[in-house]
Amino acid sequence: MTRVDAPPRTPAPPVEGVTDTGVHWRRGDWRAAEDPAPPPVAAAGPHEVRVAELHRRRRVGRRWVRELVTARLGVEWPGFATVATHRKPVLLGGGGIDVSISHGAGTLLVGVAAEGLVGVDVEDEPFAAFGRRSLVRRMCADDERAFAATLPDAVRRRTLARAWTIKEAVLKAHGTGLARDPREVRVGADELAAAEGGQGPEWTVVHVLGEAVVVRHP
Amino acid sequence: MNTDASTIEAWLEGRVVAYGKVDIGSFTPETPLAELGLDSVYALTLCGDIEDRFDLEVDPTIVWDHPTIRSLAHGIAGRLAAAA
Structure with a gap:
């Protein structure tokens, strides 16, 4: 049985900014971010725990993109297009908005821009x-x-x-x-x-x- | 050097554990590499390790084409056989 209790953590709010060329970014600890999905049950094995973490990280990243696009670019949310695994996330529609998502061991970074191409890591x-x-x-x-x-x-x-x-x-x-x-x-x-x-x-x-x-x- | 798929599979399992993302015994050869934390940094590292071990140059996209340890082991074995 794998222990799934999260270690004690002081949630730090993510930080945001915009570059001089207009890329809006947000960076923070994705594990500390709010997530509506329930955590894995205590009896979950390592596979279930890993999959749950991957899904949570993906949800948080996509939510941050949505929040930046709507709040910082002032655009009605168009939704994510369906793309193949390992491909760059793409938004629906032809609005020209480009987005990028990256994660380290615990840090999540997203970037969005109304023009040009964005990459974050x-x-x-x-x-x-x-x-x-x-x-x-x-x-x-x-x-x-x-x-x-x-x-x-x-x-x-x-x-x-x-x-x-x-x-x-x-x-x-x-x-x-x-x-x-x-x-x-x-x-x-x-x-x-x-x-x-x-x-x-x-x-x-x-x-x-x-x-x-x-x-x-x- | 023994380059059959089962030997390569065991070696790959050792590499994944050595990268420190998962504990030994917590995965199987059929577990998706993405689930094991094999991100782009480690995909590229693994390519370098494959090159060192088998004298075989591979692109990191090999882990997209072979997304599990078992599949990757067969992919490497096939390339080694073709190069022999």
């Missing part, structure tokens, strides 16, 4: 995955790997986590995901260096406006 500490060479080799171009190799371990993992959120957000904005090699999305040394000294999750909002790719860590 968040990674939670301690960024353990970014200590794996097999990942770094597949995500970084040679110069990015060379720069990261000069950094102390903890700084390197955060720097690589930031690089990943940029790459992933760009790929998500364009709707390709990992069908495109992330090594093709280049991250400059100044952007990598800026991650040092950061705290909390690493997260990126990308707004593609024509040929321009605007990267923000608001």
Whole structure:
């Protein structure tokens, strides 16, 4: 039997903002978000608990998108279109609104914009995955790997986590995901260096406006 | 190296546990990888690990085409056999 009681948690309200190019975003702990669905019963096994968590995370993400679209863009909710698994969420109608949803271990990040393409990505500490060479080799171009190799371990993992959120957000904005090699999305040394000294999750909002790719860590 | 599907399946189970998202014994080879926390970061990590282990380069979209450990093991075994 799997214990499903949630650990004690101080719910922190999600934070919201808007980038200088008009991407409205919301970030917070999806487990602390209100959800009308009942939690899994105490006798639930690990499969049921995992599925319930995935569904809850999905519901919260979609609700946040809906709230941003209606409250911040002032648009009547058009609803989500049905898309294949692993595809970028799409809204019904031809309103031109683009949306993106990302989750880390506990952090949820959503972004919406009335024009252009939006991609968001968040990674939670301690960024353990970014200590794996097999990942770094597949995500970084040679110069990015060379720069990261000069950094102390903890700084390197955060720097690589930031690089990943940029790459992933760009790929998500364009709707390709990992069908495109992330090594093709280049991250400059100044952007990598800026991650040092950061705290909390690493997260990126990308707004593609024509040929321009605007990267923000608001 | 033994590259039959059952051996690859056992190795994949070990990788999933090593990634720290699920406990050993809490899943089966038929559990969807998405349910096991295999997000894009770990899909790419797994590709790198497959490359290191089997000298086989695969795209991360392989986990979309083979969404369970069992299916993925057969997919890898098939590619290894084709490359032999």
